[in-house]
Amino acid sequence: MTTNLQGRGHLLTEQVNPDSLNLDQLSSVELVELFNREDAKAVAAVGAAKVQLAQAIERTAECLRNGGRLFYIGAGTSGRLGVLDAAECPPTFCTPPEMVQGIIAGGAGALVRSSEDLEDSAEDGEAAIAQRQITQLDVVVGITAGGTTPFVHGAMSAARQRGATTIFIACVPVEQVECEADIDIRLLTGPEILAGSTRLKAGTVTKLALNTLSTGVMVKLGKVYGNRMVDVAVTNQKLRDRAMRILQDLTGLSREAAGFLLERSGKWVKLALLMHWTGLEKEEGLQLLSQYQGNLRAAVASYKNNEQT
Structure with missing residues (x-):
């Protein structure tokens, strides 16, 4: 210095x-x-x-x-x-x-x-x-x-x-x-x-x-999808509401269905979206996300490419 x-x-x-x-x-x-x-x-x-x-x-x-x-x-x-x-x-x-x-x-x-x-x-x-x-x-x-x-x-x-x-x-x-x-x-x-x-x-x-x-x-690091915080921690009512709105906006689901999906995913928006878009269950979705270091877009693209081949 x-x-x-x-x-x-x-x-x-x-x-x-x-x-x-x-x-x-x-x-x-x-x-x-x-x-x-x-x-x-x-x-x-x-x-x-x-x-x-x-x-x-x-x-x-x-x-x-x-x-x-x-x-x-x-x-x-x-x-x-x-x-x-x-x-x-x-x-x-x-x-x-x-x-x-x-x-x-x-x-x-x-x-x-x-x-x-x-x-x-x-x-x-x-x-x-x-x-x-x-x-x-x-x-x-x-x-x-x-x-x-x-x-x-x-x-x-x-x-x-x-x-x-x-x-x-x-x-x-x-x-x-x-x-x-x-x-x-x-x-x-x-x-x-x-x-x-x-x-x-x-x-x-x-x-x-x-x-x-x-x-x-x-x-x-893949913690964002589009401009949504898909790794948001659902730790209070405000953040749960945000998570629900992200799911509804990106999937077109009703609030009730989005809430059910969020619970199935263990309150992880990213995993919930992956499950909805691929039809995978929680454990399979976790494995796929891990394979792509948590990058939702890459994981979904890989799954769809594999389906087509």
Whole structure:
């Protein structure tokens, strides 16, 4: 890493935004309008990093397909966003909790209480990697808006030494802060409306990028059919209703018939669809899905091709 931790004023995320110099004099409507204009830069920044994000999706999907895990690691807002994205994967895609994990400096307590001093220890970042026994099968995504967080750099260095795939996400250009990583994603949103408050645009663009990364990976892993979350975990009434609607929409079944099919499948939408489209029973369907690593479209296509030959 090449950076000056003693002086951060040169960093893009720490600079003063010329468009908000009169922030404390704006009306409430003018405040909202200013935020809206600035937030649009977050969407543009994700578009500018599309090639690197696509590479991250491909590499991560390949690692997870081979039994690896995805780790987000960060401090403060960056760490909280990583933990949030990881926590949302099991209910959305029915992934095991260990497949996607968030690591935040300071642990669980830092999620609800600011612990900024804990980000200054590179050794703690290294220890977090060792504790989780990260290997060459895993992917480690280091998230740091200003790019300089020692906790993240320590973790990235340790992950590289263990042979893991490393992805670096920062909101400053490479010439301001370097990091040795397999994929380097720079989300350049410019100075914040409130100078240095990276929970604003930098936080927004990080959330957008993580949404894109995790969802893209799950699509590649076959956890989506069309644009439906066919691996949704049916763990409450809302999610059961969603599962029922997916089945009804894709099969044309009545709600009663869809409910019966969902129960026969063990409350797994993907398996229920396979059973309906192929006529297979639960155990046979499970075997076919396993053969195609859970990819519903490939499993159905294979079954139909075999029927025709």
